[in-house]
Amino acid sequence: MLIRFTDDYINEIFAAYSMVGQIQEFISQKEPFVGNSPVLDELYSMTVLMSGIADHLSNDDNSEPKENEAFLMCLRSLINKAEFMCKCKPRPLIDRRMLHQTSQ
Amino acid sequence: MDIRIVESLATSGGLKDPSFRVDPSVENISLNWDESLGTLSVVDYNMDYSILPWQLYGDVVKKVFLTYNGKNCSNGQLVETVVMESSSEDDINQIPGFNNSNEWAYTPSTLTYPSEIKEMTDISEFATSPYDYSQGFTVVKQFLTAEANASIGDPMYKAFYRAPHLTSFIPPNVEGNKVYTDGWYTSYVCAVRTWTSADPVVNGSSKGDIVFYGANKKFYLNITGVGGTLITDPDDSNAMIPDTTNWQVDPNFADWQSLMMDNTGDAMVDDPIYFIETQHLVTVELNKAILKELKAQCNACTSNTTKFGVSAIANYMKLMQKRLGAWVQFNADLYHEASNILESSRKLCYQCLYHPGEYNSINGSVC
Numbered sequence: 119m120l121i122r123f124t125d126d127y128i129n130e131i132f133a134a135y136s137m138v139g140q141i142q143e144f145i146s147q148k149e150p151f152v153g154n155s156p157v158l159d160e161l162y163s164m165t166v167l168m169s170g171i172a173d174h175l176s177n178d179d180n181s182e183p184k185e186n187e188a189f190l191m192c193l194r195s196l197i198n199k200a201e202f203m204c205k206c207k208p209r210p211l212i213d214r215r216m217l218h219q220t221s222q
Numbered sequence: 223m224d225i226r227i228v229e230s231l232a233t234s235g236g237l238k239d240p241s242f243r244v245d246p247s248v249e250n251i252s253l254n255w256d257e258s259l260g261t262l263s264v265v266d267y268n269m270d271y272s273i274l275p276w277q278l279y280g281d282v283v284k285k286v287f288l289t290y291n292g293k294n295c296s297n298g299q300l301v302e303t304v305v306m307e308s309s310s311e312d313d314i315n316q317i318p319g320f321n322n323s324n325e326w327a328y329t330p331s332t333l334t335y336p337s338e339i340k341e342m343t344d345i346s347e348f349a350t351s352p353y354d355y356s357q358g359f360t361v362v363k364q365f366l367t368a369e370a371n372a373s374i375g376d377p378m379y380k381a382f383y384r385a386p387h388l389t390s391f392i393p394p395n396v397e398g399n400k401v402y403t404d405g406w407y408t409s410y411v412c413a414v415r416t417w418t419s420a421d422p423v424v425n426g427s428s429k430g431d432i433v434f435y436g437a438n439k440k441f442y443l444n445i446t447g448v449g450g451t452l453i454t455d456p457d458d459s460n461a462m463i464p465d466t467t468n469w470q471v472d473p474n475f476a477d478w479q480s481l482m483m484d485n486t487g488d489a490m491v492d493d494p495i496y497f498i499e500t501q502h503l504v505t506v507e508l509n510k511a512i513l514k515e516l517k518a519q520c521n522a523c524t525s526n527t528t529k530f531g532v533s534a535i536a537n538y539m540k541l542m543q544k545r546l547g548a549w550v551q552f553n554a555d556l557y558h559e560a561s562n563i564l565e566s567s568r569k570l571c572y573q574c575l576y577h578p579g580e581y582n583s584i585n586g587s588v589c
Contacts, residue, residue, distance in 0.1 A: 152532060163530035166539060167519050174516065180257060192520035 127175055127190055133208035134172040134193055138165045140206040161203055168196050227549055228253050229503040235482065237269065237411065237498035244268050251411055251500040254325070261327040262504065264288050264306070264409045271413060274496055283434040284308065285441065286326045287410040287475060292561050302408070304475050305330075330401040404507045406552075406561035412478060412497040414441070417464065430481050431494045432473050435464055443473035503552040503560055505545055512541045 141161050145151060151158035171193045175186060197208055230249045232238040240246055245268055254263045264286055271282055288306035306328035417433045427433075429447035434440070438455075442464050450468030455461040463471075473481075482497050515538035519530075544563055552560035 156531070159532055160530045163532055163535050166535050167516070167530070170512075170516055170538065170542070171520075174513070188520060189516070 130190060130193055130197075131172045131176055133197055134168040136209040137197055137200050137206055138169050138172075141165050141200060141204055144204050144206065157203065161200065164196050164200050164203075168193060168200070171196075227503065227505045227509065227545060228255055229549065229552055230500050231553070231555070232498055232500045235498040236496045237413065241273060242269055242271070242498075244270050249500070250498055251409055253407065253409070253502045253504060255504070255506045257506075259327075259329070261329045262288070262306075262403065262407075262506075263325045263327045264411070265325045266411055267325075269411075274413065282413045283416055283441075284324065285412045285414060285432075285478065286324075287478065288326070288328050289408045289410075291406045291408055291557070292565055305407075307475070330403045402507065402565075404505050404564045405503075406557045406564075407502040407504060409500045409502060410478065410482065410497060411500075412482070412495055414495055417442070428494070430477070430484050432478065432481050437461065438463060440471055441473055442469040442471055443477050444468060445470050501552075501557050503548060503557070503564075505548065505564065508541060508545050508548075508564065512538065512545065515541060 142165060145158050145161055148155065148158055151162070153159070171189050175189060175193070178186065200206060201208065230252045232250050237250060240250075243250055248268045250269055251264065251266050252268070254265050255261075256263065266284075274282060286306075286308040287304055290303045290305045292303075306326060308326050412432075414432055414434055417435045427444050427447070427449040429444055431444040432441055433444075435442050438461065446468045448468045450465040452462040453465045455463045481495055482499070515535075519535060519538065544566070548560040548563040551557075551563065
């Protein structure tokens with residue numbers, strides 16, 4: 119079955135990317151952290167996984183739905199865990215272009 | 223499975239022109255990967271052969287080769303292996319007609335060796351080859367760069383090919399019973415004319431020309447430069463075939479390459495052949511390995527006690543970077559380097575990074 123997941127899971131994908139951005143900003147203030155902080159080390163690894171899963175779900179068009187559902191569950195789990203660890207909040211999906219237009 | 227990176231770049235030949243495309247935003251010739259069947263297919267669905275400047279549009283017949291280009295890690299040589307060849311006779315994929323788009327499948331797991339393979343064992347042979355290791359990638363680029371000096375009504379192309387040298391060798395994508403799919407491929411899609419009474423090849427035929435003879439549905443190679451005539455088939459007194467003095471049946475890969483090479487420059491006359499040469503980068507195995515690593519990490523997602531760490535995702539990151547690196551080099555026309563990156567993960571090349579559990583014949587270990 120061929121399904122493009124981008125449209126169905128756009129909220130989760132956007133949330134993941136927004137978390138990656140926030141976490142990277144957070145740990146950028148703690149450099150160098152690798153080997154010095156297990157917590158930051160873990161956070162960094164989680165951003166790699168989140169972006170990897172989001173990237174896959176954004177582009178995949180050849181997987182079994184069941185497989186990608188498992189990826190989605192993992193992504194949600196990572197987002198929740200990161201939210202707890204770095205006190206970040208996934209940003210809601212907003213069309214920034216519209217925001218700029220209304221604020222002008 | 224994610225199949226994003228099966229890249230294609232057209233590099234030489236008259237059919238490279240975008241005007242032959244049905245959809246200008248899609249490549250002329252591409253490779254499709256079917257996960258369920260495990261096949262790589264050369265597809266030309268985006269080609270519009272109807273604008274070929276030949277008078278007999280309905281008589282075009284296609285001949286297709288898919289080759290694997292790679293470094294044989296046991297001797298360091300770069301070799302080109304024909305892994306798929308369309309039938310030399312008329313079949314479902316060789317139906318005459320300009321508007322037939324076809325699909326030619328190659329299944330790596332069931333590879334059978336073609337008879338036309340080549341190897342350069344003597345360093346002096348590299349003098350005729352653009353693959354001179356002392357020159358690095360710049361020479362590879364020379365081989366793959368087509369010079370299009372198109373003038374109105376008279377397209378001319380220059381390209382560089384290796385001089386074929388036929389012998390036997392171990393293809394670089396084979397190790398024991400394992401046939402690797404990932405790597406750098408080259409496809410050659412040739413459109414040739416049919417020899418008919420309305421279009422006798424005696425007009426303008428020259429040595430090296432290949433035509434399709436419709437009566438017995440076979441390809442013939444001109445070996446003398448003389449058009450010749452039809453003679454009675456020795457095996458069938460009721461049939462006529464091209465005379466065997468001037469024509470040789472079933473040309474091989476080297477003959478086809480020579481024809482393409484001879485008709486890419488100023489000497490091209492009477493448009494004896496139209497072809498397109500396309501480079502492809504395939505990373506389907508690497509994609510699969512990346513997903514496998516990602517899944518392994520996802521198993522940890524559900525655990526409250528699992529700690530993520532840089533060391534745990536090291537393999538995943540390595541594989542991602544290999545794919546990205548190969549993709550970047552390929553799109554910079556550095557096909558040889560892209561191929562090296564992909565092949566660096568094989569057991570043949572010591573590391574077997576994404577084929578865990580396989581036996582490494584080099585150091586005797588199991589990856």
